[in-house]
Amino acid sequence: MPDPSETSERRFESNPTVCPFCGVGCSVEYAGRGSATGVEGPVNGRGEICPKGAAAFDVVDHGDRLTEPLVEHGGTFVTAPWSEALDRVASGIGEVVEEHGADAVQFFASSNCTNEENYVLQKLARVLGTNNVDNCARLCHASTVAAMSERFGAGAMTNTLDDLGEADCIFVNGANPAEQHPVAFRSYILPAVRDGATLVHVDPRENDTTEAADVHLPLRPGTDIQLLNAVAAVLVEEDLVDEGFLAERTTGFDRLREHLAGVDVAASAEAAGVDPETVREAARAYGEADRAAVITGMGTSQHRCGTDNVHALLNLALLTGNVGRPGTGVNPLRGQNNVQGASDVGGLPGVLPGYEPVTDPDARERVADEWGVEPPAEPGLTEVEATHRFGDEVRAAVVFGENPAVTEPNATAVASAFDDLDFCVVIDLFETRTAEHADVVLPGSAWAEKSGTVTNTDRRVMRMRPNADLPGSARRDFEILTELGRRLTDRPEEFAYDGPADAFDELTRVAPIYEGMSYAGIGDGYQRWPFDAEAGTGTDVLHAETFATGERTAPLAVVDAVPPADDLDAGELTLTTGRVLQHFNSGALSRRSDRLMAMRGEDVLQIHPADAAERGIEDGDRVTVSNERGTVEAAADVTPAVREGVAFCTFHYAEPLANALTGDALDPAAKIPEFKHSAVAVEPAASAAGESGAAGEGDAAAGDD
Missing domain, CATH: 3.40.228.10 (Dimethylsulfoxide Reductase, domain 2)
Structure with a gap:
């Protein structure tokens, strides 16, 4: 029921759903007065949640939420009716496809949104004619x-x-x-x-x-x-x-x-x-x-x-x-609440829903039987490969619930590359650093405003249920994506879903690992993939008798050491990055949480006492961290917790923007960047006031899902 103490005119109610932060999948619901509480669920059987989960509603009714579509006009954003904004998207993407082909468009799926939404997005890309769809699993696992x-x-x-x-x-x-x-x-x-x-x-x-x-x-x-x-x-x-x-x-x-x-x-x-x-x-x-x-x-x-x-x-x-x-x-262990599911449902450039290769003609034929159109046979671009080609082979981007202008390595260069696109549309809750480069920004729905499913880190598919209505003229992500599918493709009937449950039913017919699942079967619990439709149960432990390859055996591998991409010059330290308890990824959620912000304190650079003494740095001093990719400033936390020769900082806020320093050398097999090893110089800052270089201002940085 609505809480009579609410000062907002929006309606809130309590329904068990899934926490929007990490991939564990704790169950939460609205507790009144703008806060969340844990409830007994499939994963958190005692109803426990962490500080991030307790603060999860801070973002839902935040004053910075986008509530009206924005369109770029004369170098600035102006609000616009939905019809005008959607027309602008249809014409902008349509012109790029007509002139350069569907492979000139890159789709960014969202590991923080539902299976059904990501399924519709990757279907949109493939019905349009490209496998250029990826999600931030590319940046983590x-x-x-x-x-x-x-x-x-x-x-x-x-x-x-x-x-x-x-x-x-x-x-x-x-x-x-x-x-x-x-x-x-x-x-x-x-x-x-x-x-x-x-x-x-x-x-x-x-x-x-x-x-x-x-x-x-x-x-x-x-x-x-x-x-x-x-x-x-x-x-x-x-x-x-x-x-x-x-x-x-x-x-x-x-x-x-x-x-x-x-x-x-x-x-x-x-x-x-x-x-x-x-x-x-x-x-x-x-x-x-x-x-x-x-x-x-x-x-x-x-x-x-x-x-x-x-x-x-x-x-x-x-x-x-x-x-x-x-x-x-x-x-x-998966980073975001649906990084597993976004990949399961086909939000990757080389696989269809259920991880079947796009190169497999039988898999493409089965998808074509459902969609009425066969997906392309050649793998698409990963999101890092795509941003490297912005303005050349890639001329447009559809960014759904992600912030690649800061989450990718060498972030300053990536943010600049967005300006080389002919057209960019962003669907998000806030004006993120990526949205600043968009032609159209569409106000979407927060985790507590939607229904659907997500898949947690140990393969449990669980239900999301709304706890709040939408602010202003914002729309549910599922409705935005299906509308784009109807406008951008020549098969509008393929996006005429009755709702998320209808899309999930289709997913279970397309993705073999989800076959036999249903909303009713999930209920207040879960169903785990791979799901045995005949037995009505999921598989807890994989590879018991045979491996998922279908073989009884798996090969052992000879692995030789590979040196990091960055060579250390004399006097340089190795910068590594990560999360801490009160932070989360690109900061689009955590930096707008009053409670998480109160916990965070000041972002710091951890440095070993011996390295600090060698550089004349004392605990609490301002330091500059730099390499050829950029310069950021932080407070020094002199501690033996980090080993000598290594410095550590988080990747969550604009100060310090760690991804201004990280390199974009890629793993040859997975095309994942090297976030964990960057050669940097660390020295006392020139002034206590702080003069950040490439970091800039605005949204935060992330190095993962």
Whole structure:
């Protein structure tokens, strides 16, 4: 019921829905007075939520919300009726397609929006005639998906959050779940540790996850392969491998064993900047466990060798037989609430809904039977490739609920590239940094104003339910996208849905992993993919008898170290980035939350005491951080929590805009950028007032989903 204490004229009500922040998928609902409360749900069974979830409604009724369409006129935005704004979009995109072809348009899907909305967007792109559709999974876990898909046949969590409790060892590589996925950490990982599981944490800095760890390996950024090869070498050397599993479920062991025999554990540990005995301790904890689970995050994936990093991780699981059983597996934790689902439903340039390749003629034919038009056969551009070609092959962009002008690496150059487009339309809640470059901005719907489904980090498809009506003339995203589908394509009937449920029904006919699911079946709970329509149940643990490739075996891989793209000159530090508890991604949500802003304090650059002393920097001093891509300014947090030679900052706010410094070298397989290793100079700022260079002002930066 509406809260009589509300000062807004908008109507609010309480309905269980899914938190809009990380990929854990906690259930929340409106609690009155502009706040959210946790409710018992599939993931947060006790109704717990983290500080981000508690502040989730701050953005919904925020005074900065867009409530009317904006169109560019004479270099400034003016409000316009919906009919005029949509006509402008239709003519702008239509002219680009007519002159340059459909491949001149890039579609940015949204990992923060529903499955149904993303399904309609990617369908729009493909019916128009292009596979140029991507989402910010490209910036976080594309390399994880690439490696796991190649070896296992599926790029998602092999296991579930629930069965982590059965693990005897949890090997956390390049992730900080205590701050980035707090409910998953406190409700699933920490109880396992308290029950006796050994927690190994691989991360270049100490953080809240490290506090619970038994073993910490503070590697140098960019040395995952050296470290993981050393762990694998110890497993083989000390007979900690599962010979039966290797014989029955793997291929290539002899070749890998020969390669690992040449790995000098001490030298590899030295290259990674860690103690050799600690490497052996970690290897024994993992290899001696009856059930060992790997948890991985963007510290592993956001490198130009991210795919190889994950291949090295997969070797550990295969060598020890830790695949296909509860309490084991390789488990990437997803960043945003629907980064899994946006990819599941086809929001990627190389796959159709359900991860079937666009190059597969049978998959295209099945989609054509449903849509009445066959999708293109050639993979499209990733979003990073596309922004590099703005003004050349790419002449227009449709940006849905994303902020690529700041979330991509080398952000200043990307923001400038948006001005080279012939036309850009943005669908969002606020005037983001990307929206500043648009020709038309359409006011969409917040998470609490929509229905549909999202898919969480362990493959659970859950229902979203509205808790608020729309502000002003804003429209629901689903309605905006279906209207664009009717206006931009020559098949308007393909976008005549009765609502999100109708689109979901179509999705279940197009994506094999969702076949048999339904809104009624999900109800207040969930259905997990891959779903067995005949049995009416999902699959909790993947790869138990066969891998998702259809094969009984998976290959072991020889992985050689790859140097980072940025070389360190004398006196430079390695800059690495990440999230902390009170921040979230590009800041379009978190920077407009009064409660999160109150928590954030001042964004800082963590620097080791030895590095600070060498540069004459004291705790709290203003410092400049620079390289050839830009310059930003921050306050120094002098702390031994970050290893010597490394500096750390968040990527959430305009000061410091970390992505003004990050490079755009790409992983050759996944096309993911190298966010976690940038060579920078750090020195005292010229003035206490602060003079930021390439960072500029406005919205925040993000390096992931």
